[in-house]
Amino acid sequence: MCSSTRPSIWTTKELRAQGYTKRAIADLVASGRLRRARRGVYAWQDACDDAFTAAEHGGSLGCTDAAEHLGLWLLPPPEDESAEPTPRPGPHVWMRADRHQYAHSDCASVPHWDAGDCRDAFGLPSVTQVLEQVYRCRGAEQFFVALESARRQNLILGKALAVLRSALDAVGRDLVDFSRADADSGLESLVRLRLRRHGISVRTQVDVYGTGRVDLVLDGWLLIEADGKANHDGESMRHKDLVRDANAASWGLTTLRFDYAMIIYDWDLVERAILGMLATRA
Ligand SMILES: [Zn+2]
Ligand SMILES: [Zn+2]
Structure with a gap:
């Protein structure tokens, strides 16, 4: 390429x-x-x-x-669902x-x-x-x-x-x-577009006190982190993510974390998780 x-x-x-x-x-x-x-x-x-x-x-x-x-x-x-490699x-x-x-x-x-x-x-x-x-x-x-x-x-x-x-x-x-000019990744664009039909209030790249910058915040309290391929692998990144999530929780905020494969290939599950979580405070 x-x-x-x-x-x-x-x-x-x-x-x-x-x-x-x-x-x-x-x-x-x-x-x-x-x-x-x-x-x-x-x-x-x-x-x-x-x-x-x-x-x-x-x-x-x-x-x-x-x-x-x-x-x-x-x-x-x-x-591709089939085992056959397609040209x-x-x-x-x-x-x-x-x-x-x-x-x-x-x-x-x-x-x-x-x-x-x-x-x-x-x-x-x-x-x-x-x-x-x-x-x-x-x-x-x-x-x-x-x-x-x-x-x-x-x-x-x-x-x-x-x-x-x-x-x-x-x-x-x-x-x-x-569309906006400040989307941080394709994953973020995709999630925002797909959530739009549910009428959920979505804010992007929000600075959350004690947590730092968060990809998406839904209805003011549900934090969505769309993890790209590279950034979140390995022990030390996992530790950082856990600290972030704990900090957010201490302020009454909930974090849902999805990776690239889930958002691209298993959106049904991602959507159910988001809607299910939002329903707990509806
Ligand atoms: Zn040709
Ligand atoms: Zn074409």
């Missing part, structure tokens, strides 16, 4: 405009520094395999694959409105046919366009998580956000309005 937003894929015409002669291009190909994706389209050595596949197919990375390159947080694909789906490919699809080996590409501006023939779509693609292709939750992570990183600001909003349907516009 490369994380460059600058395309490493160029047409012959673009390479010539950058000063590479025909001869220089041929030499670069011969030395392995340039890879030929198809006729008239070349990838620098550092282009990732997905970007290369997209170029073979006739476009550039789009949708969730472009979002990943832009550094946006994404939900993992649903866990990884090909990249989501932005074909603009008018590209041709090309046959190539092992094609599993998911094409996206939407017009948009991009200076480079094989550049990534804009953040606004990527988010719109994610909304249409991958649904509300994936979109919301990617959107809040884009806002958090200042990758989409006022005017672009308004452009995005106006391109969406009523559900999408509502998600834009509900």
